[in-house]
Amino acid sequence: MMKIVEGSHAVAEAVKLCRPQVISAYPITPQTHIVEALASMVADCELDAEYICVESEFSALSGCVGASAAGSRTYSATTSQGLALMFEVCFNAAGMRLPIVMTIANRAMGAPLNIWNDQQDSISLRDAGWMQFYAEDNQEATDLHFITYKVAEDHNVLLPAMVCFDGFILTHTYEPVDMPSQEGIDAFLPPFKPYNTLDAKKPMSLGMYATPDYYMEFRYEIDEAMKRAKQAFANAGKEFAEQFGRDYSGLIEGYRLEDADTALVAMGSICGTVKDAIDEMRAEGKRVGLLKIRSYRPFPADEVAAALKGASTVAVLDKNISLGAKGAVALEVKDALYGSGITVLDYIVALGGRDIRKKDIAKIVDLAEKGTGDMFYGLRTEVL
Amino acid sequence: MALNVGCAAAPGRARDNKTGSWRVFKPVFKHETCTKCGLCETVCPEGCVKEDKDGFFTPDLDYCKGCGLCAKECPADDIEMVQEEK
Numbered sequence: 001m002m003k004i005v006e007g008s009h010a011v012a013e014a015v016k017l018c019r020p021q022v023i024s025a026y027p028i029t030p031q032t033h034i035v036e037a038l039a040s041m042v043a044d045c046e047l048d049a050e051y052i053c054v055e056s057e058f059s060a061l062s063g064c065v066g067a068s069a070a071g072s073r074t075y076s077a078t079t080s081q082g083l084a085l086m087f088e089v090c091f092n093a094a095g096m097r098l099p100i101v102m103t104i105a106n107r108a109m110g111a112p113l114n115i116w117n118d119q120q121d122s123i124s125l126r127d128a129g130w131m132q133f134y135a136e137d138n139q140e141a142t143d144l145h146f147i148t149y150k151v152a153e154d155h156n157v158l159l160p161a162m163v164c165f166d167g168f169i170l171t172h173t174y175e176p177v178d179m180p181s182q183e184g185i186d187a188f189l190p191p192f193k194p195y196n197t198l199d200a201k202k203p204m205s206l207g208m209y210a211t212p213d214y215y216m217e218f219r220y221e222i223d224e225a226m227k228r229a230k231q232a233f234a235n236a237g238k239e240f241a242e243q244f245g246r247d248y249s250g251l252i253e254g255y256r257l258e259d260a261d262t263a264l265v266a267m268g269s270i271c272g273t274v275k276d277a278i279d280e281m282r283a284e285g286k287r288v289g290l291l292k293i294r295s296y297r298p299f300p301a302d303e304v305a306a307a308l309k310g311a312s313t314v315a316v317l318d319k320n321i322s323l324g325a326k327g328a329v330a331l332e333v334k335d336a337l338y339g340s341g342i343t344v345l346d347y348i349v350a351l352g353g354r355d356i357r358k359k360d361i362a363k364i365v366d367l368a369e370k371g372t373g374d375m376f377y378g379l380r381t382e383v384l
Numbered sequence: 385m386a387l388n389v390g391c392a393a394a395p396g397r398a399r400d401n402k403t404g405s406w407r408v409f410k411p412v413f414k415h416e417t418c419t420k421c422g423l424c425e426t427v428c429p430e431g432c433v434k435e436d437k438d439g440f441f442t443p444d445l446d447y448c449k450g451c452g453l454c455a456k457e458c459p460a461d462d463i464e465m466v467q468e469e470k
Contacts, residue, residue: 096391196390204394205394207391209401210391211403213402218391221389
């Protein structure tokens with residue numbers, strides 16, 4: 001059913017349709033509306049789930065680890081400093097192969113304290129063994145939750161996953177969202193079948209210690225599961241498309257990319273602005289296109305290389321900075337295109353909620369065509 | 385130890401982990417000047433030195449961490465620490 005709904009409430013509704021059995025979360029701006037809505041649903045008996053009120057994000061995710069290990073479909077949501085507080089638990093959840101799904105309302109990292117959007121928080125957890133999918137709009141943020149549970153719980157994958165959508169820009173924006181029915185989601189997403197279950201009658205420990213003789217093999221197994229997740233995501237996306245008519249089977253998505261000389265690469269809500277900017281530049285005869293990265297982990301390097309092979313210049317828009325190096329997306333795009341001869345330029349943009357508009361995208365394309373890049377775009381030099 | 389998904393294991397499996405793998409030096413019990421005093425068994429922090437049927441003592445190298453306490457304390461100087469190649 002189509003409705004006009006705030007992004008956070010659309011996500012809460014989507015999570016409800018997934019029938020999580022345990023929700024363990026701590027409120028933090030701009031994620032609060034999601035867990036607030038879910039808490040109301042549980043309190044009003046609209047959602048049959050255990051809602052654990054915790055005292056910190058560390059406990060929030062720890063609660064999910066215990067509940068998931070005990071065989072429950074679990075959910076949490078957080079952002080920024082809250083995600084940072086979960087750092088240790090994130091690695092443990094992946095190592096124990098627990099398919100927890102967590103929404104990230106992307107926000108900048110302090111200090112300085114900043115509640116606005118960029119993607120530094122989830123990007124900083126890129127090596128934790130969690131899958132990371134980025135939504136462009138609230139319809140995609142909604143639908144990715146259904147797909148993500150299916151991929152995470154696939155016994156060929158068994159990895160936790162973050163569904164990332166931009167704080168405020170999406171979380172607090174009202175958009176039309178076509179919400180699937182409960183019957184539809186029940187048909188798409190069967191009840192959770194745990195691989196291992198903590199059961200007092202059949203005692204078992206998870207995440208046991210591994211000596212140097214075994215540790216590397218466990219890490220290898222997680223990496224292999226990540227690789228298998230690519231196919232699982234494509235399959236789940238295809239199945240979703242057949243049932244609901246919206247296709248997310250691509251880990252990447254091209255927009256007017258086929259004959260583009262200059263290709264932009266981006267993740268999240270900025271893709272909407274980029275698409276509009278591209279339409280305007282195309283009308284002026286410029287051959288520009290967009291490659292949207294939907295899955296950052298696993299990173300679809302081969303698919304990225306194939307999609308960008310016709311471009312002469314690639315401009316990557318990074319809403320993050322790996323301080324002392326470059327933007328995290330650009331580093332991976334450069335890796336994917338290594339040896340291709342294609343110029344890859346990085347633009348650090350829109351950190352901490354700095355606005356980025358269509359005219360900025362056009363300026364970046366101009367800079368890229370001149371070969372100027374690997375820079376912070378839009379710096380206020382007058383305050384430096 | 386089996387490579388189970390999620391590093392899952394039944395309780396009490398620490399025994400299955402051959403924790404001696406991180407040893408660098410192993411103790412060689414020469415049994416030449418040994419007086420069977422048993423001090424090596426007493427001081428072993430791992431509890432892996434055991435008396436055999438002849439009254440001599442030997443370490444279980446599956447669990448010995450190579451700390452060298454037995455060699456240091458042996459009154460008969462009958463235990464030698466030897467570097468292991470793996």
